[in-house]
Amino acid sequence: MAFGSKIGNRPLRKRVGRIDRGSRRRRVRNGVRAVWVFALAGAGFVPAIAHAQMGDAKPGQGAPAQPLPQPAPTGSIVRPPVVDPQTPIVPDAIFDQSLPKLSEDINAPLEPLQSFDKPKTPAATTATAAKPEPAAPSAAEGQAFAPLGSVPAEMEAPLPSLAEFKVDPAAAPVDDDSENAPAIRYTTAVTGLDKLRLEDRFEDLSALFQGKGKAANAAMVAARAREDEKLALRLMRSLGYYDGTATSLIEQTPPNSGSVRATIAVTPGTLYRLGTVRIESGATVPPGLLDRELNLNPGDPIQADRVLGAEANVSLRLPQQGYPFVEVGQRDILLDDATHTGDYTLPVTLGPRASFGSVQTAGARQVFDVDHINIFRRYREGAIYDSRKVDDLRQALIATGLFSTVAVEPKRTGEAGPDGTEKVDLLVTQLAGKPRTLAGELGYSTGQGIKLQASWTHRNLFPPEGALTVSSILGTQEQALTTTFRRSNAGMRDRTLLVIASLNHADYDAFESYTTTLSARISRDSTPIWQKRWTYYYGAELVGSNEDRYNFNLGKRDRGTWLIAAIPTFLGYDTSDDLLNPTRGYRIKANASAETSVRGSVRPYARTMVEVDGYYPVASNIVLAGRARFGSINGVSRDELPPSRRYYSGGGGSVRGFGYQELGPRSPDGRAVGGRSFNEFGIEARYRFGNYGIVPFLDAGQVYEGVMPTGRNLRFGAGIGGRLYTNFGPLRIDVATPIARKKNESKIALYISIGQAF
Structure with a gap:
């Protein structure tokens, strides 16, 4: 808020000198007397005033009146009469007698002129009684005012009634942008604000600058300049310069050119x-x-x-x-x-110093009872009140997605608390929202083709926070149907119980599989509303899969059925500033899964993977992002692994420029067979302008048959992407090509999805 004559809503008072009412009164009285001198002169009492004194001589004590000068004959030289400077032209007694009677109250309003009597010619003094009054000189001789002529009838007519006047304001001028509209060009110059570093702020708010140098006429330019004067004063006062001045000057440059220059000159004055x-x-x-x-x-x-x-x-x-x-x-x-x-x-x-009391609920359509709300609290009863804990509770409730509106407010109880405080309860006002959600997502990438995902969710089918989701995938190379039960905040804040049952069919170049999965896990996850630093999950998984593979022992492809049991675990650490579009910070992710595959015999093994992502802003609109990811499988040979449990690389979320699962060793029929280890690297320069962005990138990676990634024979892909930033995350379109492309590899790869690549 700019400081003007007020700061905020409170007026600024400035000390000023005291006004002397007696002096004012004297100035008013002298002024009235002077007016009547000129009025008497206009009435013929004083044809010409050579000298006058007012207020020096008292009534009756002035010198005797001098004879009035006689008009000279036409053509003769008129010499002014010799007048004693100390002698008044009109004696004070006659002057005071001619004045109308005034009220004794100096503060009374002036009487209307119509109530005054017309001054009469005073009686002749002894010195002038014997002489006849001279004839009034003619106007041509310049000795007296010419007599008034006849007064027009319109001047003597009574004034019309106020009701007959039209009080509607004149129509405001309408801006006309047509080519035939009269317009002038102007330039704007500002001096004095550079010392206060206010030029940019002034230009953003200036009426002259917003006019873009065009106006209908000079009056419009002048009006804008007056507004900018006020703006400059407000800006200066916002910095503490209350004695500052601002003036505007409008001039044609060059003259008669139709081009106008508006100059706003500013003088800050002294800093308060x-x-x-x-x-x-x-x-x-x-x-x-x-x-x-x-x-x-x-x-x-x-x-x-x-x-x-x-x-x-x-x-x-x-x-x-x-x-x-x-x-x-x-x-x-x-x-x-x-x-x-x-x-x-x-x-x-201040109000009372408070401590936390209990939780109360209110609302026509409540979602949670008090017991479940207490799960979200991060404070204990009796602790000193902290509004950050209240905000945290409110955010946790919003993150459930079950409320149309929810409010958490302190409520006084009047009960004494510890350390001389007063207990304050928290009132949670709830209004349930619509519990069902229907969502969809469409994507495309080279190697995976088109993928359409749709889901239906009831977020509170099994209260409290027991959600059921049914989702499906329809794609050119993948089809799936999944049912998920999710219990959020299961007995503890941020703890989630997840049970999944799914049917899946995948037909990729590397393998084709029909898979049935039943899994359960307990997790702590991040959401766009509630991003957490530490995340984890652990659980159990049972998979039955029928897959084809290339059998190197037989030298041909065959199919097999595997039963897989796994105990997957995950641990993540996230310091990034945004879940979907990070601009700074880093992320570390680690996966480990103890698994056993059964196909005739039991073969236990362990799958591990580590990923590190980093984000560094090199400018206000440029972010440098990088990624490194490594994986390894120990305890089993590659050919004994089900193809769906091996590592692959290539695609939109891996090494762009290559098709999905395109990198790594190949079978004699030219199809990828996967491996037991891999490494991937990526770097992006994310340049954003408004809601759009351009992202050049370079990716690298390779899949190896051995247990540990060696880093040899890395393949590179380069490309450029476009981003459309929305309120639910960026829409990504990437185009890439392999570097040192080999036979049968993709020439151009296209990826369309939601969210950044990493």
Whole structure:
């Protein structure tokens, strides 16, 4: 908020000199007398005023009146009469007698002119009684005013009634952008704001700059310049320059060219600083809490953002330290023009120091009872009130996705708490939202073809937070049907129980499989609303799969059925700033799964994988992102592994430029066979402008038959991508090509999906 004559909503008061009412009264009286002198002269009493004194001689004490000068004959030289400078032209007695009677009350309103009597010619004095009154000289001779002619009838007619006047305002001029509309061009110059570094802010708000150098006429340019004067004053006052001035000048450059130059000249004046800083409030625990959180000190410039930020900090920080009902009043700043300082006063109503009580619920359509809400709490009853804990509870409730609206507010109880505090309950007001969700996703990538995913979810079919999801995949190379039961916050906040049953058919170049899966896991996951630093899961998995493979012992492809039991685990650490579109930080992920495959005999083995992603902003709109991923399978030969449990590389989420699962060893029929280890690397430069982005990238990777990745024979893919940033994440389109392409490899690979590659 800019500081003008007010800071916030409180007026700034400036000390001014006291006005002397007696002096004013004298000035008013002398002014009235002077007016009547000229009025008498106009009425013929004084044809020409050579000298006049007012207020020096008392009535009756002036010198005798001198004879009025006689008009000279036509053509003769007129010499002015010799007049004594000390002698008044009209004696004071005659002058005072000619004046209308005025009210004795100096503050009374002036009487209307119609009530005054027309002045009469005073009786001749002894010196002029014997002489006849001279004839009035003609207007041609310049000795008197010409007589008034006849008054027009319109002037003597009565004024019309006010009701007959049209009071509708004139229509505002309409901007006309047509080619025939009269317009002028103008340029704008601003001086003086550069010292305060306000030029950019002024240009953003300026009426002249927003006009883009075009106006219908010069009057419009002048009106914009006047608005910019006020703007410059507001901007200066927002930085503490309350004596600043701003003037505008409109001129044609060059003259008569139709081109106008508008100049706004600014003089900041002297910077005002805080004099005294005083907070009107009760005592706090600990002492000095308000002074520390306000952090305004004598000598600080009186800047709008500095003052408002300090007051906002009080409103924010006091509820975090036991004062949920604190109220910051209206500030008062008294400016002193002499010292260029302002004395600052802020009233603050603290309210009681509070501690946490119990949870209460309200609402027509409630989702959770008190017992389930208590699972979300990260505080204990009796602890000092902290608004951050309340915000955390509110966020956790919102993250469930079950509410249309939910509010968490402190409520006074009047009950005494520990350490002299008052217990404060939290009132959770609930309004249930629609529990069902229908979602869909469409993607395409080279090697996987088109993939359409659809899902139906009831988020609270088994209260509390027992969700059922039925999803399907329809694609050119994959079809699946999956049913998922999910219990969120299962007995503990952020703990999830997941049970999955699925049927899947996959037909890729590497293998074709029909798979049935039944799995269960307990996890702690991140969501777009509630991103967590540590995530994990552990569980059990039972898989039955019928797959084809290339049998190197037989030298041909055959099919087989495997029964696979696994205990998968995962641990992740995430410091990134966003789940779907990170711009800084890093992520570390580690997977380990103890598995056993049964096909005639039991063959136990272990699958492991580690991934590290990093994000570094090199500029405000450019992010450098990198990824490294490694995997290994120990305890079994490659040919004894089911093809679906081997490692593959290539594709939109792996090494772009290659088809899905295209890298690595190949069978004699030219199809990928997978391996027991792999490594992948990727680097991107994510350039964003508005809601769009361009991403050049380089990926590398390889799959190996051995247990450990060697890093030899890396294959590279390069390309460029486009991004459309939406409120649910970026829409990604990547085009890539292999470097040093080999026979039968993809020439161009295209990937369309939601979310960044990593």
